[in-house]
Amino acid sequence: MSTATFSTLDWGSVDLDQVPNMMTSVPGEKSRSYHKRCTKYFKGLSGQVKLFPVAFESGEGCVLTDVDGNRYIDFSSGIYVTTLGHCHPKISEAIAKHASQLMNAHDFTTPIKTALVEKLAEVLPGDLNGFQFYDSGTTAVEAGLRVLRAATGKNEMISCFYDYHGKTYGGVSLGHIRSPVYGAVRAPGAHMVPRPDTYRPVWSKEDGTIDTDKYITFYDEYINKGTVGNVAGFVLEPIQGWGGSVMPPDDFFPKLRQYCDDKGLLMMIDEVLCSWGRTGKWLCMEHWDVVPDIVTLGKGFGNGFPVTCVAVRDQYKESFESISASSSYGGNPMACAAALASTEVIEEENLLDHAVHLGEVALKRMEQMKAEHKIIGDVRAKGCLMGIELVKDRITKEPFDKAGTLIYQKAFAKGLAWIPAGHILRMSPPIVMDEKTLLKGLDMIDEAIGETARELGMA
Ligand SMILES: Cc1ncc(COP(=O)(O)O)c(C=O)c1O
CATH class of the missing domain: 3.40.640.10 (Type I PLP-dependent aspartate aminotransferase-like (Major domain))
Known part of the structure; x- marks a missing residue:
């Protein structure tokens, strides 16, 4: 069993090979119910939540679990916050x-x-x-x-x-x-x-x-x-x-x-x-x-x-x-x-070096994605701060906001909890993530970009 670990870190009990694990269509029934009750009173939601109103129950390392039992890879660290994963x-x-x-x-x-x-x-x-x-x-x-x-x-x-x-x-x-x-x-x-x-x-x-x-x-x-x-x-x-x-x-x-x-x-x-x-x-x-x-x-x-x-x-x-x-x-x-x-x-845990390594791995993978999808104008990463800029046209560099929103929602539905941002996809995985899980998350984004490009006639 591979766990949510890196180096000497060994607190995760989740089998990362089993993540993501979507047991229901998402947001699931319990998520929708909590969200309805909560937002009757809790107002002023961020775009991140409005676009994907799921209710989370627990987090462990780089894995999040919602109230319906669905498990997500965490590519947002809360909101750039839990850099060392949840509940170290x-x-x-x-x-x-x-x-x-x-x-x-x-x-x-x-x-x-x-x-x-x-x-x-x-x-x-x-x-x-x-x-x-x-x-x-x-x-x-x-x-x-x-x-x-x-x-x-x-x-x-x-x-x-x-x-x-x-x-x-x-x-x-x-x-x-x-x-x-x-x-x-x-x-x-x-x-x-x-x-x-x-x-x-x-x-x-x-x-x-x-x-x-x-x-x-x-x-x-x-x-x-x-x-x-x-x-x-x-x-x-x-x-x-x-x-x-x-x-x-x-x-x-x-x-x-x-x-x-x-x-x-x-x-x-x-x-x-x-x-x-x-x-x-x-x-x-x-x-x-x-x-x-x-x-x-x-x-x-x-x-x-x-x-x-x-x-x-x-x-x-x-x-x-x-x-x-x-x-x-x-x-x-x-x-x-x-x-x-x-x-x-x-x-x-020597995590500064590990973050640099993850950034290099991600950049290489994102360069491949850029070669494949013409709606990607630019890719960048420094450590675990990453971005993919979407454009309608690589010459004019016109921002492609609509694609950004669709890609965010599609990848989230596959089990990637992350951050929406108009035409720039932003990723901030915890720096305790292992390379395999990082690449799995990027594959999910790759798939969502492909599906979106086809849907918008831009493949
Ligand atoms: C660079 C920068 N400064 C300040 C803030 C504000 O921080 P907080 O939301 O904790 O008030 C943020 C939040 O995203 C930020 O990114």
Whole structure:
């Protein structure tokens, strides 16, 4: 029996050869019944749920089970959250221990918080040695923005088209607002500029490759002419997660770091989605050897327990003092235990390397799919952050949203729990997944793409 295991990890009792296992048509009868009862009161569902209203009951490693007993391969990790799979025993035990010992002590020192900050200082690159903890990605981003303002005394900030930084005012102001759903206009001082996307470059060289220097030159011009001269720095995702796993060219962040250093601007990098093993590094920025001044961690940081972090370089540590940094839940013992246990599991299981390996395996398989299906315009993967961009035409690159929705639903019905996103299919399997299960999941997507292309007359 092969279990939901990798390396020394051995907690799964599910036979992965038997997953997916669809016992009913889905969503099944019980799922539909729960969904009806729940949504009478629970409102504001995400597109992920609206398009496939199933009710889940349990998760184990990289397998999810719904209330009708159907088993799915997990290609979404909750929502980029359970990077180490569901209910890893070491993490569950750590949370349970502190849940029965001490639940909250505001921001008083505790032994578990002490152990966590010492561990973070050890694993994070450079002199990222100042920490504060929060309970969601959004609250960490807001605190990071306060540090940015406090450290510089300035209040204009530059982000990029299609970035996402959460749903409160600061985050929304620096993110891609597609509709007035947030009821927001951008905050004064929030600026957006284009960002290098290797598949859809705004500026490219004669040979067609992306021209990073032109982006930096534009930023300089924009800062000189489009701001009031009060710019604190850049606030960016390393890879755009919600934007569709959009990868920057390798020279972007090194060049931006140099530009920031030359101009006295700070670099705040929002790693809520990309950090803690998701791309095969603690910080995604380590792929480019760049140390940000301020960084936010979330999602996989506590592998499902709501714990997030703002980390700053030594010289900005004192800025925490002036931003009234503490919060009700930030750094509570259960949260610290979850983050510390997750960090130790990644180290003990050598999971950073495994995530890199899975990304390479996935990219190879997705390249085959691209060769086969002309509606695939681009494929990309860094560790277990993956994307497939669908187009109506490879020359015009017109986005193919309708295909994206159909492919999402078809693969889900086959037993793949994953994330919908218009014309960009996004995959974030747990980094504890074994290669065989990863390839099985990609085969299911391949089949769904083929069926959809035929249905839409695009095969
Ligand atoms: C880059 C980034 N920043 C911030 C957030 C907001 O995090 P949360 O949903 O935990 O508030 C997200 C959530 O997806 C994110 O991807």
